[in-house]
Amino acid sequence: MPLLDLTIPPAGKPVYYFRGREILVDGQGEAALQDVPVAPGSLRKCCLDTTIGCAGALLDAAAEAPSGLQFIPVPTYFFTHDDAQNARASRLKGYAAWLDATRFCPFCGTPLQLHGSEHALACPACGRMHYPRIEPCIITLITRGEELLLLRNARDTMGIYACLAGFVEMGESLEQALRREVREETALEVQDIRYAGSQAWPFPDQLMVGFYAEYKSGEIRIQESEVADARWFRRDALPPLPKPGSIAWRLINGRL
Numbered sequence: 001m002p003l004l005d006l007t008i009p010p011a012g013k014p015v016y017y018f019r020g021r022e023i024l025v026d027g028q029g030e031a032a033l034q035d036v037p038v039a040p041g042s043l044r045k046c047c048l049d050t051t052i053g054c055a056g057a058l059l060d061a062a063a064e065a066p067s068g069l070q071f072i073p074v075p076t077y078f079f080t081h082d083d084a085q086n087a088r089a090s091r092l093k094g095y096a097a098w099l100d101a102t103r104f105c106p107f108c109g110t111p112l113q114l115h116g117s118e119h120a121l122a123c124p125a126c127g128r129m130h131y132p133r134i135e136p137c138i139i140t141l142i143t144r145g146e147e148l149l150l151l152r153n154a155r156d157t158m159g160i161y162a163c164l165a166g167f168v169e170m171g172e173s174l175e176q177a178l179r180r181e182v183r184e185e186t187a188l189e190v191q192d193i194r195y196a197g198s199q200a201w202p203f204p205d206q207l208m209v210g211f212y213a214e215y216k217s218g219e220i221r222i223q224e225s226e227v228a229d230a231r232w233f234r235r236d237a238l239p240p241l242p243k244p245g246s247i248a249w250r251l252i253n254g255r256l
Helices: 074-079 083-101 174-186 247-252
Strands: 003-006 015-019 022-025 043-049 054-059 070-073 135-144 147-153 164-167 189-201 206-217 227-234
Touching: 015 083, 022 074, 043 083, 054 083, 070 074, 074 083, 083 189, 135 174, 135 189, 135 247, 147 174, 164 174, 174 189, 174 206, 174 227, 189 247, 206 247
Parallel strands: 015 054, 135 206
Antiparallel strands: 003 043, 015 022, 022 070, 043 054, 135 147, 135 164, 147 227, 189 206
């Protein structure tokens, strides 16, 4: 059985603990923790992925870090760990959140059960199978000669500029979604779209698919509900950027 729904964290197994957008780490910043004393009533959901031999646990928003441990933002953890470690944390956070949110069959309302051999939930009444949801997003760095188009999100409070990004809508290809998002957020047209790489981003269940694209035509007109500012920047005069480890940083710095 690849996935187990647990009532308590398994003894002697590495467990990744999450509180909202935070992850529990030790003094060395490591998150694969064993035998952590969890306060009674603070555990929302726990699951064991037998494929990788690790567990993921969701804690209530009021849960406090045990002595010697601390909660840090999940992106901060991602910025200081390698792809394999980040993929493991993303996987476990995603599975635990999915089990916590997906309890009843959306077709007939029957309580769901874990499938015996797949990472899936099965309905014992109507027989339908339900798999974890992954939401694909495009993220693209647009260039114009030596200039880069960077945007500041309307919800940003730190002055960070990053790449244009958005969710893929039903029926779209990734390239169609990219062109639409660029047109909606900046009124620009792009060409020469090239795939660069991807990154799991568990907030809560995104897959960021990265591209490079070249400016084709148009003048910047921002979608004010989504974008606070959008400008062309030269590489020798860049604004504050996302931290290393994010796919936006990798696109901007040519690391994909």
